[in-house]
Amino acid sequence: MIKKILILAIMIVTAAGSFAQNQSSADLKKKQAEIQKEIDALRQQLDETKKYKRQSLSQLNLVQKKLRLREAQIRNINDQINLIQTNINASWRDIVKLRSELDTLKLQYEKSVVYAYKNRSNYDFLNFIFSAGSFNDALKRMSYLKSYRAYREQQATNIMNTQVQLEQKIASLNQNKAQKSQVLQEQNKQFKVLADEKKEKDAVVNKIKSQEKELLKDMAAKRKQDNALKNSIRAAIRREVEAEKRRVAAIEKERKRKEDEARKADAAIAKKATENNAAAGKPAAPVASKPVEKPAAEPAKPLGLFDSREEVKLVSDNFEKNKGNLPWPVNAGRISMKFGRNKYEGLAIDYDNEGITIEAEANSTIKAVFDGEVSAVFSIGPVQAIIIKHGKYFTIYSNLSSVSVSKGQQVKAGQSLGRLDEKDAGRGELEFQITNEKNVYLNPETWLR
Incomplete structure (x- = not known):
């Protein structure tokens, strides 16, 4: 044993x-x-x-x-x-x-x-x-x-x-x-x-x-287009930030107006009570301060539910929480130029990309990667671009031949935004970018699933 x-x-x-x-x-x-x-x-x-x-x-x-x-x-x-x-x-x-x-x-x-x-x-x-x-x-x-x-x-x-x-x-x-x-x-x-x-x-x-001159010409055109796109993005973000400031200011102004009206109403009631007491020969009753009304206790919520305020907050923050899990803006394609510095061995060509360039079939459907509001729709030369706002983040879709949404429209993830323009022999290049309210460009590859 x-x-x-x-x-x-x-x-x-x-x-x-x-x-x-x-x-x-x-x-x-x-x-x-x-x-x-x-x-x-x-x-x-x-x-x-x-x-x-x-x-x-x-x-x-x-x-x-x-x-x-x-x-x-x-x-x-x-x-x-x-x-x-x-x-x-x-x-x-x-x-x-x-x-x-x-x-x-x-x-x-x-x-x-x-x-x-x-x-x-x-x-x-x-x-x-x-x-x-x-x-x-x-x-x-x-x-x-x-x-x-x-x-x-x-x-x-x-x-x-x-x-x-x-x-x-x-x-x-x-x-x-x-x-x-x-x-x-x-x-x-x-x-x-x-x-x-x-x-x-x-x-x-x-x-x-043998095509280097032509490619350098294409790169120059791309830089020009990118600069125009960057200026449009900056202007759109500035408008959104200013609109948000105006909205917050309007809300604060309305709050103060209501407070002033409430104080005036309380003063009028107190004055009338004093006059009535004086006419009746009664001493003026002290003006009791209006008790602060406490909000009614909310019933306990079942697990998994949330109220509308929490939902709004989640919608504004959810884009960031979904980093690494966003869908691709096109059904099939490949990244032809990555985010950041692109160098090509053996060629005198390099390029700093603000987003990623996705090569796909021309006329492919371009889709929103997340729920949001169309902040801007504009043309850059012969092609069009769309900016969608997701809280403090923005996604940009450029090189579209046609657009199916308009400014101010609410869109859902996966919703069609337009069609990809043709660049050469049945293929197109989608310029896809992600930036925030501070105009800091982020690497889309780390956000897409």
Whole structure:
């Protein structure tokens, strides 16, 4: 029974170490699968860009992103190789240690067997016991003999357990070696693919270089359009802030008017009471101050409900609370220019983007990402733009060919705002921005789900 328990304990410890190793390996493989899935999606998007009339910075963006993902894939594989090699080294150390322990155990067991053989006679054991000087000494000698017998059994059990551990470590070592061989093959494959993708990127760069003047012209036009859009946004936000100030001032003015009217009414009542008392020959009654009316206690609300004031507050704050969970303003598309500084390797082109540029099919439906009020609808050259207010935040949708909402209109999340204009061969570019009442532009990617 003791032998079975010891073997089981050894197997549990070994399995625990193996589980930790497998868990780390599983995490790396899961990450590798996620990267590969994203690479496959990028490859599909690149195939779609081939139908356009000319090479674009969007295509170069996709190629560069695919290269970064491929390099991340290779780093992930290197991590797997390092993990496997660490496990191999640990297995070798354990094997050497176990073999040394096994040799020692066998040597000790051999000595005990030889000793037992030389003293195998029952007479010797009885003589050893009965030669004791006292009864207690005889009991101690019997206990010693039992302990010695248990020691020999324990030696045999230790040898068996060590052999089991050694066999498991050798099997694990062989498995890790085979796994390392497979991962190395995958690494070599990824290096070859990376080399091909670098050639693909160089080819795209060379083609775009032939259109560099035209692209620089497009960038200049985009900067001009962005400046006009920024001025319109600033003016719209200023109008909203001023309107809010006027609204608050009007509310305060109305409050003061009502307070003045209440004071005048109280004074008139007090004066009339004094005049009536004087005519009747009664002393003037002291004017009692009007007790302050306490609002009636509100009944306890069932859990999950809220009153209209809380609802209004939540609507004004809810946009911020939904950061990272807002829907995309178009059903299908891809980010062709990210938020912030955009640099293009091999080209003398860079651009600071106030939002994100989403490339999608021309005439795609553009939708509101959250409930709000249309703050402004205006034209920027041949295209149109919409600003929607969400409390202290604003979302901007530009490069629309048509608009289906008007200023002051309340809109719901997912409601159609208009259609995307065509830029080149059936594709359009939505300029989507998020800003606040202080004209600070925010990265839309961190807000969209």
